[in-house]
Amino acid sequence: MTPLPPAARSLARLAVGWTALSELVPLYPLYALLFLDTGVSAAELSLLFAAWSVTGLVTEVPAGALADRWSRRGALVLGGVLEAIAFVVWTLAPGFWGFAAGFAVWGVASALVSGTVEALVYDGLAEVGAEAWFARVNGWMTSAELLVQVPTAAAASLLYALGGYPLVGWASAAICLVWAALALRFPEPPREPDGESLLGTLRSGVAEVARVPALRLAVLAAALVGGLDAVEEYFPVLAGDRGVPTAVVPAAVLGITLAGALGAALGGRADRLPDRALPVLLLLAGVLLGAAAVVPGPGALAVVAVAYALYLAVLVVAEARLQERIDSGRRATVTSVAGLGIELAGLLVFAAWALGGVVAVAVLVVAVVPVVAAGLRRTVVS
Secondary structure, X not given: OXXXXXXXXXXXXXXXXXXXXXXXXXXXXXXXXXXXXOOOOHHHHHHHHHHHHHHHHHHHHXXXXXXXXXXXXXXXXXXXXXXXXXXXXXXXXXXXXXXXXXXXXXXXXXXXXXXXXXXXXXXXXXXXXXXXXXXXXHHHHHXXXXXXXXXXXXXXHHHHHHHHHHHHHHHHHHHHHHHHHHHOOOOOOOOOXXXXXXXXXXXXXXXXXXXXXXXXXXXXXXXXXXXXXHHHHHHHHHHHHOOOOHHHHHHHHHHHHHHHHHHHHOHHHHOOOOOOHHHHHHHHHHHHHHHOOOOOOOHHHHHHHHHHHHHHHHHHHHXXXXXXXXXXXXXXXXXXXXXXXXXXXXXXXXXXXXXXXHHHHXXXXXXXXXXXXXXXXXXXXX
């Protein structure tokens, strides 16, 4: 494999380190328990998650336009500060309305980060002539995001044992401020001013997706493939259904996560495969996922692990191909359109599981294959 150009190595290290730090938040594995232990009912918990989702959906694309219009680096910093504020609110005002307010702020923070970091890293690589290495760097970032779940869980357990939820909350806010400060180190290449307002940038970005066939296909492919990742929410359920003892379920799911991290890390290699190989990899992932329904016992989890690794390799390529087709001036806006599509496509996974479990999700994966074949080709008619 060709090594990363020297001029791009510092940016790659920064991007991977920032990604890992942004996920090293000890409240992540504990916040649902925080809500329940504070007295939030199951119905209220669903309302909180719904409020979080709706806030993210509503602000996703406008936040991308803000990053393009104002500053992508600034948007990342603001996202970290807002997430820290959300956790401070939870810590100081634990209760339904405090949690709701925190979720609203966190939803905006997530929207500011979603799409922005990919745009910032891609343009930073392009500035030094290394945009062809984006898939590799993006794969490392995705892998780091998965691997850091292990120390995050350990830190959450230790902090909770030492100081309960308040210590976990304050530590989480501090981590968010640290990764916000680290975001200041991202280089932001200058962009030619186009005189558009924020609303104009938003409209132009959405119109570009609708107007350019190659970009529209890439956005659709990235959205559908990205939405499939919602299946990871059901890995613990699948482990329990296959007879894995409850105490061992976290370790079993960790094995699937580690396999996914390996697949993501190899996304750069997958990006160099022939176009026809990508839909084959996704098809194989779907077939293996479906096979997990008939493989007895814990062996099914090994099959799922391989499927997840193949899937994440394709996802990394899908995200890279999308960046290749975007005009730099509205990169965060267009990526946020794909992010909105990912959120909506994730609902299809939830519906599929409700209707037919892992087999129905596998059918959904296979159904996405033709879109991947059309949307991720490097040579397309535009």
